[in-house]
Amino acid sequence: MMNLRHxxxxxxxxxxxxxxxxxxxxxxxxxxxxxxxxxxxxxLQVPLFEPDGRNIRLTNLGETYLKYVTxxxxxxxxxxxxxxxxxxxNTGHINLGFTYTLGQRLVPELIQNFSAQSxxxxxxxxxxxxxxxxxxxxxxxxxYDLVLASQVTQLHDQDTERLFSFYPIVQQEIVVAIxxxxxxxQKPHIYLNDxxxxxxxxxxxxxxxxxxxxxxxxxxxxxxxxxxxVEEDYTxxxxxxxxxxxxxxxxxxxxxxxxxxxxxxxxxxLEHELYLISRQNNFMTPSVQRFQEFVRxxxxxxxxxxxxxx
Numbered sequence: 001m002m003n004l005r006h007x008x009x010x011x012x013x014x015x016x017x018x019x020x021x022x023x024x025x026x027x028x029x030x031x032x033x034x035x036x037x038x039x040x041x042x043x044l045q046v047p048l049f050e051p052d053g054r055n056i057r058l059t060n061l062g063e064t065y066l067k068y069v070t071x072x073x074x075x076x077x078x079x080x081x082x083x084x085x086x087x088x089x090n091t092g093h094i095n096l097g098f099t100y101t102l103g104q105r106l107v108p109e110l111i112q113n114f115s116a117q118s119x120x121x122x123x124x125x126x127x128x129x130x131x132x133x134x135x136x137x138x139x140x141x142x143x144y145d146l147v148l149a150s151q152v153t154q155l156h157d158q159d160t161e162r163l164f165s166f167y168p169i170v171q172q173e174i175v176v177a178i179x180x181x182x183x184x185x186q187k188p189h190i191y192l193n194d195x196x197x198x199x200x201x202x203x204x205x206x207x208x209x210x211x212x213x214x215x216x217x218x219x220x221x222x223x224x225x226x227x228x229x230v231e232e233d234y235t236x237x238x239x240x241x242x243x244x245x246x247x248x249x250x251x252x253x254x255x256x257x258x259x260x261x262x263x264x265x266x267x268x269x270l271e272h273e274l275y276l277i278s279r280q281n282n283f284m285t286p287s288v289q290r291f292q293e294f295v296r297x298x299x300x301x302x303x304x305x306x307x308x309x310x
Contacts, residue, residue: 004076006036007069010048013037014066018055090119092287097128097135097144099208100232101250102274106170106310107148114294123287131231132208136160139279145288146295147277150208164277169299172250172272173309174216177201177240178261184246185261192220192267199227199245201236209272213248216270251309271309 013022013033023030041048048062058066098107107127114120130138132149139147140155140163151166153159160166176195178185184194195217202224203210217224227245230236236247240260250272255262276295278284284292303310 089286201247
């Protein structure tokens with residue numbers, strides 16, 4: 001099996017082309033260096049050096065081999081440096097996935113406040129968005145370190161509670177999105193029964209929100225007239241804006257009111273619970289651990305404790 005130290009010795013000897021000088025630079029004895037080079041040549045079954053007066057020089061095969069050894073050792077050095085940065089809590093990197101709605105307020109707010117702390121300013125993020133089901137699939141495949149999403153109970157016939165840790169962080173109100181010219185938009189109060197005869201734009205079955213929307217309608221035994229099923233909140237808003245139906249969606253406080261009317265439901269007690277999700281029994285770098293703890297504390301302080309919805 002190839003000895004990595006022997007490759008380092010080979011590279012230094014190729015640089016100096018002088019056995020005693022290379023041994024001194026490496027901090028080993030000359031016999032140890034000679035033995036290492038001999039073992040490497042035996043393993044490769046080719047001569048790497050040849051005599052050149054009092055010194056030595058690379059053979060043609062040695063010259064060729066040196067190019068690959070140099071690239072390989074440089075890559076290892078870069079890998080060592082990257083790992084060093086990743087395990088440094090002040091210079092790490094976080095791969096964060098989140099559902100579409102959370103990109104409007106919560107995720108930018110979390111990252112802004114986390115990065116504002118002096119010890120976190122060199123921590124970087126890679127971000128990705130999708131539906132809850134796909135986010136958990138990607139979390140399981142280690143694309144993400146952490147995910148902010150709805151709770152999903154099954155993933156490829158596996159119980160998600162065996163795979164992930166779910167920590168509740170915030171709740172979202174579910175509101176009704178109505179075309180601005182629709183008669184319901186003019187009513188002072190809206191109830192679930194007002195929706196029973198309306199064509200609905202619904203979240204697709206892949207969405208972590210779909211089970212909650214089904215439960216909300218089931219409270220009043222409403223059998224929804226589903227006209228379209230889509231995956232993302234703003235797509236639903238676009239369909240509603242064109243008069244293609246109404247929709248139950250998470251509250252979008254930054255939505256332009258000229259697009260659609262968002263209205264509170266007077267008799268709905270169910271809210272959208274969102275979770276900080278991580279893999280169970282999985283190594284987590286210090287920077288990821290720090291962000292995870294920050295999210296928990298921040299959401300407790302600003303949302304859970306004051307009973308503030310997003």
